[in-house]
Amino acid sequence: MSPDPLKTERAGSALQTYTLTCAACATTTMLATPLYAYLDSANIVMLFLLTVLGVAVKLGRNAAVLASLLSVLCFDIFFVPPRFSLAVSDIQYVVTFFVMLVTALTTTHFTSVLRQRAQEALRREQQTQALYLLAKQLAGVLQLEQVVEISASFIRTQLVAQAVVLLPDEGRHTLSPVPFGAPLPVEMHLARVAFDSGRFVRSDEVMGMGLAAFYFPLKAPMRMRGVLAVAFPAEAEAPGDATLSLLEALSSLIAVALERLHYVEVAQATEVRMLTERLRSSILSALSHDLRTPLTAMVGLADSLFLVKPTLAPAALETAQALHEQADRLASLVGNLLDMARLNAGEVRLRREWQLLEEVVGASLKLLGGALSKHRIRVILPPDLPLLEFDAVLIERVLCNLLENAAKYAPEGSTIELRAAVRDGHVDVAVLDEGPGFPMLRKAELFNMFVRGEAVSGKPGTGLGLAICKAIIEAHGGEIDVENRPEGGARVYFRLPLGVPPSIEEELP
Amino acid sequence: MSAPAKVLLIEDEKQIRRFVRVAVEEEGCQVIEAETLARGLIEAGTRQPDLLILDLGLPDGNGIDLIRELRTWSDVPILILSARTQEDDKIEALDAGADDYLTKPFGVGELRARVRAVLRRRSRSPDSASPRIEFGSVVVDLSLRSVQRRGENMHLTPIEYRLLSVLISHPGKVMTQRHLLREVWGPSHVDRSHYLRVYVGHLRQKLEDDPTQPQHFLTETGVGYRFQP
Numbered sequence A: 001m002s003p004d005p006l007k008t009e010r011a012g013s014a015l016q017t018y019t020l021t022c023a024a025c026a027t028t029t030m031l032a033t034p035l036y037a038y039l040d041s042a043n044i045v046m047l048f049l050l051t052v053l054g055v056a057v058k059l060g061r062n063a064a065v066l067a068s069l070l071s072v073l074c075f076d077i078f079f080v081p082p083r084f085s086l087a088v089s090d091i092q093y094v095v096t097f098f099v100m101l102v103t104a105l106t107t108t109h110f111t112s113v114l115r116q117r118a119q120e121a122l123r124r125e126q127q128t129q130a131l132y133l134l135a136k137q138l139a140g141v142l143q144l145e146q147v148v149e150i151s152a153s154f155i156r157t158q159l160v161a162q163a164v165v166l167l168p169d170e171g172r173h174t175l176s177p178v179p180f181g182a183p184l185p186v187e188m189h190l191a192r193v194a195f196d197s198g199r200f201v202r203s204d205e206v207m208g209m210g211l212a213a214f215y216f217p218l219k220a221p222m223r224m225r226g227v228l229a230v231a232f233p234a235e236a237e238a239p240g241d242a243t244l245s246l247l248e249a250l251s252s253l254i255a256v257a258l259e260r261l262h263y264v265e266v267a268q269a270t271e272v273r274m275l276t277e278r279l280r281s282s283i284l285s286a287l288s289h290d291l292r293t294p295l296t297a298m299v300g301l302a303d304s305l306f307l308v309k310p311t312l313a314p315a316a317l318e319t320a321q322a323l324h325e326q327a328d329r330l331a332s333l334v335g336n337l338l339d340m341a342r343l344n345a346g347e348v349r350l351r352r353e354w355q356l357l358e359e360v361v362g363a364s365l366k367l368l369g370g371a372l373s374k375h376r377i378r379v380i381l382p383p384d385l386p387l388l389e390f391d392a393v394l395i396e397r398v399l400c401n402l403l404e405n406a407a408k409y410a411p412e413g414s415t416i417e418l419r420a421a422v423r424d425g426h427v428d429v430a431v432l433d434e435g436p437g438f439p440m441l442r443k444a445e446l447f448n449m450f451v452r453g454e455a456v457s458g459k460p461g462t463g464l465g466l467a468i469c470k471a472i473i474e475a476h477g478g479e480i481d482v483e484n485r486p487e488g489g490a491r492v493y494f495r496l497p498l499g500v501p502p503s504i505e506e507e508l509p
Numbered sequence B: 001m002s003a004p005a006k007v008l009l010i011e012d013e014k015q016i017r018r019f020v021r022v023a024v025e026e027e028g029c030q031v032i033e034a035e036t037l038a039r040g041l042i043e044a045g046t047r048q049p050d051l052l053i054l055d056l057g058l059p060d061g062n063g064i065d066l067i068r069e070l071r072t073w074s075d076v077p078i079l080i081l082s083a084r085t086q087e088d089d090k091i092e093a094l095d096a097g098a099d100d101y102l103t104k105p106f107g108v109g110e111l112r113a114r115v116r117a118v119l120r121r122r123s124r125s126p127d128s129a130s131p132r133i134e135f136g137s138v139v140v141d142l143s144l145r146s147v148q149r150r151g152e153n154m155h156l157t158p159i160e161y162r163l164l165s166v167l168i169s170h171p172g173k174v175m176t177q178r179h180l181l182r183e184v185w186g187p188s189h190v191d192r193s194h195y196l197r198v199y200v201g202h203l204r205q206k207l208e209d210d211p212t213q214p215q216h217f218l219t220e221t222g223v224g225y226r227f228q229p
Helices: A004-012 A014-035 A041-059 A061-079 A092-140 A144-159 A188-197 A241-307 A314-344 A357-372 A392-409 A440-445 A465-475 B014-026 B037-047 B063-071 B087-096 B108-127 B158-168 B177-184 B193-207
Strands: A162-168 A175-177 A214-219 A224-231 A352-355 A376-380 A388-391 A415-423 A426-432 A479-484 A490-497 B006-010 B030-034 B051-055 B078-083 B100-104 B132-135 B138-141 B146-149 B174-176 B217-220 B224-227
Touching (some): A014 A041, A014 A061, A061 A092, A092 A144, A144 A162, A144 A224, A162 A188, A175 A224, A241 A314, A241 B014, A241 B108, A352 A392, A357 A376, A357 A415, A357 B193, A357 B217, A392 A465, A465 A479, B014 B108, B030 B037, B037 B051, B078 B087, B078 B108, B087 B174, B138 B158, B158 B193, B177 B193, B193 B217
Parallel strands (some): B006 B030, B078 B100
Antiparallel strands (some): A162 A224, A352 A388, A426 A490, B217 B224
């Protein structure tokens, strides 16, 4: 039972209702007076009862009670002898009055109950209609603000109350109201309780303070989406069960709408990311193909000059060799740039597999081949080194870059050492040389792109090597750093997490 | 001297075709050129080449499909030209039946060495049914299941021996991890690449002079292994 809005309405027009009631009784009296001569008094009573019935149907219980009393009074004064006085000559009329009053009041009671039921049914139907309309509107909504606006205006028009929707932030730590219309002060603590517990919370104490007193959790199938806070006007009666269950239904509609919006957003973001990724990788692969094809032709064509018959002059062959080398350098620069672009995009797919470090070291040394021929290479790996999980192609690249760097800067004939050691949950891999070492003043910049150890250097290089190493190692969850050895020379080392290698079933002998 | 070997070159880039032709002709081969996959397939059928050099990045289709198609009726050696970033394509092509690959850009020297190696294997393979295989200081006798290094018998476990026999039966050919795992451990083990690494490590320990810088059991990083006699 929640007749509050209607009651308010009725209170406003009470005076009008009572005036109408009085007028109805007066009219009946006036109509009956000329008929007095022709009608039996019992029939005049009937006229008054008809009036009471009419009033009960049209104007409600209170008016009908008044009409009952007025009717008895009018009947007594105007139609019971002695007329125009309250006095009654025949005592029989007391029975008439009594029966008339009881009949009138009983009619009033039943009529008004019926009327109330009819009104309630009508109101329910209206609310159901409105809720249905709301559901339809919410189903088509594409923006958060619209959800809030539609729900708030539903509550305003259907329940004459104010509402605000509170949504959690990314981390679901705090709730904040979605700005819409007049701000409604809320008790955050109560909202939090509703959000965390998933239960409806009400507090009649805060209602007097002008704060929202009702907090409905917005519980969607997947998770809690927020809180709906509702405040009824202070002068209104407390809302009944019907109103609260309507609000609960509304809350679940809002929750579902919010969840739907969330997934729409997720789907859109995924699509945008996919498109961006596809675009980027297609640009990179097109670029890589378009640059590599002419470079391949240049390297090969330069080489093929050596096969020309009759053999070209030594100067021409020297030029051919230089062409080959320059094209090679260009190719490695392009390779580095494309790698860096891929790594920088942050979405290098690591093909992590459990590897033997020894094997990747061996492959790197073989790959470098001639580049290391002028140095002594010493590899010191612990014999019990466990399997490590990494992308072999990328780690091979790191090792090649570090070894190549060492060979480039350390004097010919010196020793380049590659060592690995296991240390508290990590494996440290270091490349040590006997060169001039790194300029430690600019250590922080060494791993930046296009920064080279020596500012003015005759050595070929692009300054991308260490930056690529850093990006690769960090993608593996490791770290890389450089230092100068106390005995002279540089030490570049990287550290990879050990992980838990998979077991290998022992072979049956 | 027998008739020169025929090499079919399928490559869309004219300048690359030009220098590859010069390099391959220097090896005493006759070169047939094709610009597209469709043309290449026809030439492969009609000219019966002894070697196929195939660029994986052709505009008119997927070179891997050509390899699969070709492998249904021919075992001609296939050498792939690919970019470094096409690791997956490379593996797929090798799994489909390609023999070896060259990464762009490559020099003429490298190309000639590969062509020579493939052709040498081809000329030798029909009559080299000998069960005795020698490499470095190692002698393997497949009929006796014996492995000797510097005249001493080496003990290999059954899996080590199986891996060794798969590797040495395809000298020079790049074998993918997947292929080796399937051949040696069976189809249920194709995802356990660490088994392969550990056992190749064992072979190197037992048969290489310097296991850290192997000369015979070579790693093709990210792809697989190659046995180099």
